[in-house]
Amino acid sequence: MNKYERNIGFNDYFSPAQWFDPKETLESKVKRAKEQLDLHVRDTVAWHFSPETGTPFWLEKAKSYQFNPIKDVQCFEDLHLFGTFEDEWLRGGPVDRWVPRGLIGNPVYVFETGGTTGLPKSRIVLDDFRIDYEMMSETLPDQHFPKGSNWLMLGPSGPRRLRLAIEHLAQHRGGKCFSIDLDPRWVVKLIKMRQIEMANLYKEHAIDQALAILAGGHDIKCMFTTPKLLAALDEALRSGKLEDKFRSFGRKVPLGGLRSIKATGITGIFSGGTEFTPQFTREAYEEMLDSGDVYMTPTYGNTLMGLACSRPIGPHDGFKITYYAPQPRAATEVVDPKDYSKKVDYGQTGRVLLTTLTREFFVPRFPERDEGEREMPYERYPWDGVSGVRTFSELAATTVVGVY
Amino acid sequence: MIRIPSLRLGKPYESLSKTTLVHHVTGEPVAEVSQVTGSQIIRDISQMANARRELASIPMKELIARVKEAAKIFLEDTLECGNTSQNFEDYIRTLSSTTGSPMVFCRRNAAKVGYVMGNIDEILAGLTRGMDLAILDKGHSKQDxxxxxxxxxxxxxGAILPSNSPGVHSLWVPAIALKIPLVIKPGREEPWTPYRLLMAMKKAKIPSSALNFLPTDHGGAADILRGCQRSLLFGDSATTDPYKSDHRVEIHGPGYSKVLLGSDTSAQFDNYLDLLVESVAANGGRSCINASAIYTHSHGKELAEALGKRLARIQARSWDNAEAEVSAFANPDVADRISGMIDGLLATPGAEDVCQRIRGTPRVYKEGRCAWLLPSVILCDSPEHPLANKEFLFPYVSVIQCPQEEMLARIGPSLVVSAFTGDPEFTQQLLDSRLVERLNIGPISTVRLSWDQPHEGNLFTHLYRQRAFAEASL
Structure with a gap:
């Protein structure tokens, strides 16, 4: 039993290392992964719908079902019985309706998404962010993310899971995390008001905080950031702003200067955001990260799912970014936008349908705001992936994304 | 398929992100254009201090000779165009194919750009009012x-360029001769002219690092305007309004150019019909120097009827027809939207599309996947009518009868005003007006420009500032 099981009877931590054996064939891994997923579907549904451990929201919902979730849902495909999850259900309180009875009494975090207009969507979390990031930690190469090293969290703060998750990742790997203040809701407001200059000033303010941390002698080696902030940090470094910061703190600028991300001592970057295009990735690799000397791993995630890791990126693959959900805790499907029951063929474009299956949170078949291409299973992630993730074209005109 | 790279510090860069340009008639893909990101743009702009030093090290006399050589190359040579090469005719054909602008317009406008480069000394003399250009070699000198x-x-x-007419490129090309590197964002459908111009400059030994061709999205355009201390921005009001109070950005938005017929000429409007037609419809009516309003002291209705009759003869013709007079819209929805807007505003009483009535057919003409907008002459009963001061991408003009004494209070800001008058008092009032960028007194078309006089901003004063200077020997 791992430290998060809390004596609840089913496993909720799945080490990615179980797929690392190069001797096992992909076919065998795919079969094993599907069996694991189906078992986890049964465990999760039984947990959320049993009167002893179940989640008030789902127990109430079940009263209107023409099926018995515990009996009739035996495999992943059976989840279609739930229809699709509506994220509107997450707006407003009481959030207690999302806390499974089996977990009552434990400390609960509330994380929010969006929130620039109206009621934000809320999600309760106990340990999921820790589990997700510990699983992800197993996939990070130690030579670029050295154990014990300190992290810079150059991303959103506030009621977001990401902020705590990165701090936990740093601690889990034996380091400490230094953070900035960044309110993306304010940035969205500025953009909607067409206050572009002010939005740029706010970005500079965020970068200035990061420079102060980098100049503070904290021996930062790892960083989380977003594509936009990575580019902004690179711009600031190239224009000598970190060197200026060193001087303003009375510190000596090291020989060779501090005009690149590599020169700051950062060796590994964990980055996230849907605006990760192959072109941006190539630019980052070639022009910001010294042709891969600084390692970057893009991820795709959100408060509902956790995070999906990508295959290693680089020129060998045309900088294509293919994400794989942390199955079986979450699974993504690429489906026909007009019929969510139909997966598109490999290589074809469809909408991303997300399912989250954890002890804390059950989200069956949620249509994400993104689209992408369906990808084949891969040695280390022997299940379907999704590449080319971008805002779903029907929503693109009305959605403000990637503001930080 | 032609693959046009971006040019970063003059070096071709093929991006993983591309836009596809299609032939406006067939819809077939013609070219893929490599797009760069805003952060790449900012990174390249950070190299411009070095690029400027390299360019500035070339003596003015030599630099002018190289720009003149580039003009010749632009007009005559076969030049690299991504994965292919193009002679001048190939260039004109592809330019027309993606913009919908007839080949005859493309050729005429390209010749204008070639003229400006080929006569760059005359152009610079106009911009600097005859200053000895050798001053720019050293930074200071004595003259007279x-x-x-x-x-x-x-x-x-920086230059954020449009796709509507290649003539606009004549406005930024002198920058190189003024020793200032270029950071160009081409219009989406018109990468051809800027790319060919930069390739011609490169062949004429202008330092590559000064030649940046950076196709990008709106965010990238904003990064050019943010990163360059001086820029030119072409676009409609929605694009240009946020930069109205930014002194670093010279805005080239709608021109609202006008013809005024004074009390001494309005009764003889017939004598000026050719000039009015030229002012409204030359270059397909797409330029900011095309007249979009005619104010006349008298005979407004008669003038509108006569002009409508002349402009109603204009027909939609194919892009490769030497007689073509109006451009096609590569995206027919744009033509529908413009026409719909005009019809909506015609619902306000007091205006009529005289030209449409005379022609007897709607202003939108469609054939295949193309659409054209045929000329509109809107007779307005007052300068307050919402169609009195509008400008569109086709031969559109409003005709307003207005007493001469009230005209200057009514016309609003105007890029070009051609005042057909011999009245000294009216002439003086026009000379005193702060509303007019270029003023023509007498029977001169609004589209006739003199190259030795800048008509919209002055590139030299945009790129250089004068300072007091003294020097003493040690």
Missing amino acids: GRTLCFYPTTDAL
Whole structure:
């Protein structure tokens, strides 16, 4: 039993290392992964719908079902019985309706998404962010993310899971995390008001905080950031702003200067955001990260799912970014936008349908705001992936994304 | 398929992100254009101080000779165009194919750009009012016994360019001769002219690092305007309004150019019909120097009828027809939207599309996947009518009868005003007006420009500032 099981009877931590054996064939891994997923579907549904451990929201919902979730849902495909999850259900309180009875009494975090207009969507979390990031930690190469090293969290703060998750990742790997203040809701407001200059000033303010941390002698080696902030940090470094910061703190600028991300001592970057295009990735690799000397791993995630890791990126693959959900805790499907029951063929474009299956949170078949291409299973992630993730074209005109 | 790279510090860069340009008639893909990101743009702009130093090290005399050589190359040579090469005719054909602008317009406008480069000394003399250009080699000099000293306001000129007419490129090409590198964002459908111009400059030994061709999205355009200390921005009001109070950005928005017929000429409007037609419809009516309003002291209705009759003869013709007079819209929805807007505003009483009535057919003409907008002459009963001061991408003009004494209070800001008058008092009032960028007194078309006089901003004063200077020997 791992430290998060809390004596609840089913496993909720799945080490990615179980797929690392190069001797096992992909076919065998795919079969094993599907069996694991189906078992986890049964465990999760039984947990959320049993009167002893179940989640008030789902127990109430079940009263209107023409099926018995515990009996009739035996495999992943059976989840279609739930229809699709509506994220509107997450707006407003009481959030207690999302806390499974089996977990009552434990400390609960509330994380929010969006929130620039109206009621934000809320999600309760106990340990999921820790589990997700510990699983992800197993996939990070130690030579670029050295154990014990300190992290810079150059991303959103506030009621977001990401902020705590990165701090936990740093601690889990034996380091400490230094953070900035960044309110993306304010940035969205500025953009909607067409206050572009002010939005740029706010970005500079965020970068200035990061420079102060980098100049503070904290021996930062790892960083989380977003594509936009990575580019902004690179711009600031190239224009000598970190060197200026060193001087303003009375510190000596090291020989060779501090005009690149590599020169700051950062060796590994964990980055996230849907605006990760192959072109941006190539630019980052070639022009910001010294042709891969600084390692970057893009991820795709959100408060509902956790995070999906990508295959290693680089020129060998045309900088294509293919994400794989942390199955079986979450699974993504690429489906026909007009019929969510139909997966598109490999290589074809469809909408991303997300399912989250954890002890804390059950989200069956949620249509994400993104689209992408369906990808084949891969040695280390022997299940379907999704590449080319971008805002779903029907929503693109009305959605403000990637503001930080 | 032609693959056009971006040019970063003059070096071709093929991006993983591309836009596809299609033939406006067939819809077939013609070219893929490599797109760069805003952060790449900012990174390249950070190199412009070095690029400017390299360019500035070339003596003016030599630089002018190289720009003149580039003009010749632009007009005559076969030049690399991504994965292929193009002679001048190939260039004209592809330019027309993606913009919908007839080949005859493309050729005429390209010749204008070639003329500006080929006569760059005359153009610079106009911009600097005859200053000895050698001053820019050293930064200061004496001329007519007076000390003159200028310093550059920027390390690069950014230019956010349109797709509607290649003639606009004549406005930024002098920057190179003024020793200022270029950071160009081409219009989406018109990468052809800027790319060919830069390739011609490269062949004429202009330093590559000064030649940046950076196709990008709106965010990237904003990064050019943010990163360059001086820029030119072409676009409609929605694009240009956020930069109205940014002195670093010279805005080239709608022109609202006009013809005024005074009390001494309005009764003889017939004598000026050719000039009015030219002012409204030359170059397909797409330029900011095309007249979009005619104010006449009298005979408004008669003038509108006569002009409507002349303009109603204009027909939609194919892009490769030498008689073509109006451009096609590569995206037919745009033509529908413009026409719909005009019809909506015609619902306000007091205006009529005289030209449409005379022609007897709607202003939108469609054939295959193309659409054209045929001329509109809107007779308005008052300068307050919402169609009295509008400008569109086709031969559109409003005709307003208005007493001469009230005209200057009514016309609003105007890029070009051609006032057909011999009245000294009216002439003086026009000369005193702060509303007019270029003023023509007498029977002169609004589209006739004199190259030795800048008509919309002055590139030299945009790129250089004068300062007081003194020097003493140690």
